[in-house]
Amino acid sequence: MNLLLNHPPSPISPLHSLLLEEKGIQLLVKRDDLLQLGDDLAFCGNKWRKLQYNLLEARKKGIEQLLTFGGAYSNHIVATASAGRLFGFSTIGIIRGEQYPALNPSLQYARDNGMKLHYLKRSSFRNIEEPAFIDRLRVQFGEFYLLPLGGTNDLAIKGCMELVAEVRAQLSGVLPDYFCLSCGTGGTLTGIVAGLDGTAKTLGFSVLKGDFLKHEVAEMLNDYCKKQYSNWDIHSDYHFGGFAKFPPDLIAFINGFKDEFQLPLDPVYTGKFFFGLFDLIGKGFFPKGSTVLAIHTGGLQGIIS
């Protein structure tokens, strides 16, 4: 468990290209994908930061079982399963939708890491935040530490806030002008904005269709910080058709990116994010002379298996 608190900072590496030079942008990548234990690829990235304080809290409370929710392609499900195995918690994953005869690679990975999988009809999945529903789960499964859908709660936000202090220390006290990252629930972005407390801009790139996320992040910030911030925004034009949709132009971008920068991206989150980021850079969105920090939030276990 001490490894959770005393981890070395994930490295920051600069990217170089003609486009970046032309546009006068210094692009740094915060390699949270390298935040992992041993060769475990699933408990990494923002899932590490989001689970860190929750795992410590579960241990402090003496609870030995973690229960959480997710879709069939959820990195949070996979990360929870891995973390459970690494730190000796048993894990239960409640999966949205029907069970298919063959497990997809994410669910197979979760099961290989000891997670017990249960399936819940989409219509019932809407109830997962209701106390009466959680009570029924306690009757069914016994005591557990509850991690919400996507793993976003106050302790997750606290973990993500620390990324900002880490970057500040690594860059000798000088923050970049922009923090940019991929968003699902927006929990990680909320932590970054909270950690910045008004000092640099944050740009999120949503992998989900629709504009609802800005409203949800504003609410989380309000709940968590009791403050309104205006130094952040979310771009919702780079979802490529929606969650876990991977059209050929996205795959071509990811392959080209790996060739050019030797940096692997995943198709669900970081691929869409870096596509959007480079699109904005190309369009001159960032003023000349800006330093942009791109957070590689991980998610690579999906492309390895």
Ligand SMILES: *Cc1c(COP(=O)(O)O)cnc(C)c1O
């Ligand atoms: C889960 C995940 C995200 C989204 O994080 P949120 O806090 O839900 O916005 C981004 N990138 C990767 C690689 C992820 O696994």
